[in-house]
Amino acid sequence: MDFSFPKEYQLFRRMVHEFAESEARPLTKEIDEQDRVPFETLEKAAKLGLMGVPFPQKYGGCGAGEMGYCILMEELNKVCPSTAVVVGAHTGIGAMAIYMDGTEEQKEKYLKPLAKGEKIGAYVLTEADAGSDAAAIKTRAVRDGNYYILNGTKTFNTNGGHADILSVMAVTDPSLGARGGITAFIVEKEFPGFRIGREENKMGIRGSQTAEVILEDCRVPKENVLGQFGAGFITFMKTLDIGRLSLGAGCLGGADACLEASIQWAKTRQQFGVPIAHKQSIQWMIADMATEIEALRSLVYRTAWLVDTGQPFTKEAAMCKVYGSEVLHRCIDKALQIHGGTGYSRDFWIERGFRDQRITEIFEGTSEIQRIVIASNLFRPEGVRISA
Amino acid sequence: MRVIVPIKQILDPAGFTVHRRLERVFINQENYIINPNDKNALETALRLKDAHGAEVIALSLGESRVDDALREALAMGADQAFLLTGEAFAEADAAVAALILGQAIEKIGDYDLILTGQRALDTGASQIGPRLAEYLGLPQALGVRAVSGLDNGKLRAKRNWKEGYAEVEVGLPALLSIAPQANAPRYPHGARIMNAYREWEVTTWDLADLGLTEEELSPLIGLKRKAFPPERTLGELITGAPDEAARELAQLLKEIQ
Numbered sequence: 001m002d003f004s005f006p007k008e009y010q011l012f013r014r015m016v017h018e019f020a021e022s023e024a025r026p027l028t029k030e031i032d033e034q035d036r037v038p039f040e041t042l043e044k045a046a047k048l049g050l051m052g053v054p055f056p057q058k059y060g061g062c063g064a065g066e067m068g069y070c071i072l073m074e075e076l077n078k079v080c081p082s083t084a085v086v087v088g089a090h091t092g093i094g095a096m097a098i099y100m101d102g103t104e105e106q107k108e109k110y111l112k113p114l115a116k117g118e119k120i121g122a123y124v125l126t127e128a129d130a131g132s133d134a135a136a137i138k139t140r141a142v143r144d145g146n147y148y149i150l151n152g153t154k155t156f157n158t159n160g161g162h163a164d165i166l167s168v169m170a171v172t173d174p175s176l177g178a179r180g181g182i183t184a185f186i187v188e189k190e191f192p193g194f195r196i197g198r199e200e201n202k203m204g205i206r207g208s209q210t211a212e213v214i215l216e217d218c219r220v221p222k223e224n225v226l227g228q229f230g231a232g233f234i235t236f237m238k239t240l241d242i243g244r245l246s247l248g249a250g251c252l253g254g255a256d257a258c259l260e261a262s263i264q265w266a267k268t269r270q271q272f273g274v275p276i277a278h279k280q281s282i283q284w285m286i287a288d289m290a291t292e293i294e295a296l297r298s299l300v301y302r303t304a305w306l307v308d309t310g311q312p313f314t315k316e317a318a319m320c321k322v323y324g325s326e327v328l329h330r331c332i333d334k335a336l337q338i339h340g341g342t343g344y345s346r347d348f349w350i351e352r353g354f355r356d357q358r359i360t361e362i363f364e365g366t367s368e369i370q371r372i373v374i375a376s377n378l379f380r381p382e383g384v385r386i387s388a
Numbered sequence: 389m390r391v392i393v394p395i396k397q398i399l400d401p402a403g404f405t406v407h408r409r410l411e412r413v414f415i416n417q418e419n420y421i422i423n424p425n426d427k428n429a430l431e432t433a434l435r436l437k438d439a440h441g442a443e444v445i446a447l448s449l450g451e452s453r454v455d456d457a458l459r460e461a462l463a464m465g466a467d468q469a470f471l472l473t474g475e476a477f478a479e480a481d482a483a484v485a486a487l488i489l490g491q492a493i494e495k496i497g498d499y500d501l502i503l504t505g506q507r508a509l510d511t512g513a514s515q516i517g518p519r520l521a522e523y524l525g526l527p528q529a530l531g532v533r534a535v536s537g538l539d540n541g542k543l544r545a546k547r548n549w550k551e552g553y554a555e556v557e558v559g560l561p562a563l564l565s566i567a568p569q570a571n572a573p574r575y576p577h578g579a580r581i582m583n584a585y586r587e588w589e590v591t592t593w594d595l596a597d598l599g600l601t602e603e604e605l606s607p608l609i610g611l612k613r614k615a616f617p618p619e620r621t622l623g624e625l626i627t628g629a630p631d632e633a634a635r636e637l638a639q640l641l642k643e644i645q
Binding site for chain 1: 456459460463575576577578579581582583584585586
């Protein structure tokens with residue numbers, strides 16, 4: 001067993017780290033305060049291939065697989081969770097759905113510009129009454145000659161307000177439900193009947209945009225059916241499966257930033273005549289953070305290896321998501337406690353990190369859903385089927 | 389147009405701390421990077437590639453780990469990379485290094501421009517550029533901050549000169565040493581990073597490949613002892629109201645001049 005990263009990934013990490021520090025870091029406070037998507041950072045990222053890291057080079061990607069994509073998410077989240085979530089929704093689920101189940105023509109037409117960062121992608125599933133219960137969507141798609149006519153309102157769509165190409169899930173046969181009645185579509189924002197609705201006023205990741213997408217008799221050409229007709233639920237769940245891993249990687253980066261900041265602060269902050277690093281209460285918090293981070297790192301990169309070597313990974317990816325988001329929860333909380341009043345101040349990033357963290361336990365499958373996925377994967381071989 | 393860029397791999401200063409009282413260097417993480425100023429030379433070459441379609445060749449002398457520096461150069465945009473390595477090269481000082489690099493450059497041949505960094509961050513000797521130019525019999529411009537023109541086999545460059553710069557013209561082939569403020573080196577593209585390790589080759593040459601003998605490689609400089617430079621005493625602290633302090637400082641500066 002060799003746990004060291006191959007050299008290309010070491011250099012890739014160094015590049016992404018330097019990029020995040022030099023290009024994303026200076027904007028983190030500003031984009032949070034101004035609720036602004038850092039398009040200038042995305043443009044620079046695109047020039048380095050960072051909008052298509054996991055995809056093969058023939059589709060305009062870096063050919064770095066999930067290993068490379070996890071490194072990107074880890075390093076970006078260390079610095080700016082907002083920038084990371086914009087890149088993540090674009091790459092990890094929006095474009096990923098097309099990569100996993102798109103035809104060669106669809107990959108040529110849609111995946112290539114997405115991977116090159118010429119176009120921005122989004123993944124459009126959630127509705128007002130269909131979140132964790134994704135199969136409960138109401139958005140309808142009805143055939144009309146060479147087109148499908150889509151009607152419905154999708155909520156909480158990351159990049160929804162500025163994406164060019166959206167992977168959308170809609171009902172094609174209500175009598176069949178998730179088993180054959182849901183189809184995935186590739187929708188362009190220019191299609192007639194496509195409209196952007198209300199923008200969410202979020203607690204955190206305010207440098208990313210979350211918007212309603214409204215489809216009113218939206219005309220989608222029939223060749224834009226993504227994957228098999230009626231198998232859209234599977235396409236979307238497969239995409240979420242793989243997306244969970246990179247969310248765990250993002251949490252790893254965020255938690256690492258908490259640890260690093262806490263160590264530096266504990267070294268310099270003096271109380272009772274000594275740096276607080278000399279206080280056992282602080283040492284234990286830092287030791288616990290470091291231990292959980294190390295465990296998460298092993299889980300994330302082993303799971304990335306499972307994906308890149310074509311092995312089953314559903315259970316492990318759900319573990320990455322739930323464990324990662326909860327490790328990050330504990331780490332940002334401890335980091336804030338160690339920083340005391342300074343951590344609570346908006347002058348320092350810990351306060352923003354605290355707000356940014358909370359969504360990681362909710363989006364792309366809540367912690368509760370992740371536990372269902374893990375449990376059902378444990379019980380299935382025992383002959384027990386678990387449903388939500 | 390063929391541009392050859394000799395680069396040096398150095399220990400990453402972010403990975404060690406210098407303990408002055410114990411007179412020891414503590415290496416926390418043994419990481420190696422391309423000498424930052426050599427990246428300015430590489431960036432200058434890559435801009436000539438972007439603008440004029442130049443072929444860029446990176447070249448380095450050192451242990452086998454220098455392979456990583458050359459692959460990073462390939463990832464940044466270099467077309468070819470050559471590693472000059474072998475036990476016989478281990479003791480090379482600046483004179484010997486220039487000889488080895490010079491031989492390799494002659495062997496590559498057909499070059500128009502050699503670009504070096506002005507100064508290495510570790511030794512700070514600033515010798516490779518001038519020595520290499522002498523060895524190859526090339527005109528040289530040192531401390532170049534910008535290549536300002538290129539036509540009819542002639543190159544114009546702005547080189548640092550006192551408080552400003554001097555614009556010089558050299559006939560090609562020539563050697564330029566590039567100043568650190570010349571440019572901001574590009575990040576390597578993600579796909580090129582993958583290809584640099586998976587697809588592309590670094591050519592390795594040893595003593596025999598370069599037609600050199602060990603006798604030719606005896607260094608001019610021998611290392612007798614390593615020591616920390618004497619600690620500098622703090623300068624004079626000027627206190628008082630700002631206008632008075634400024635006057636006093638100005639007076640002192642005049643006296644020094």
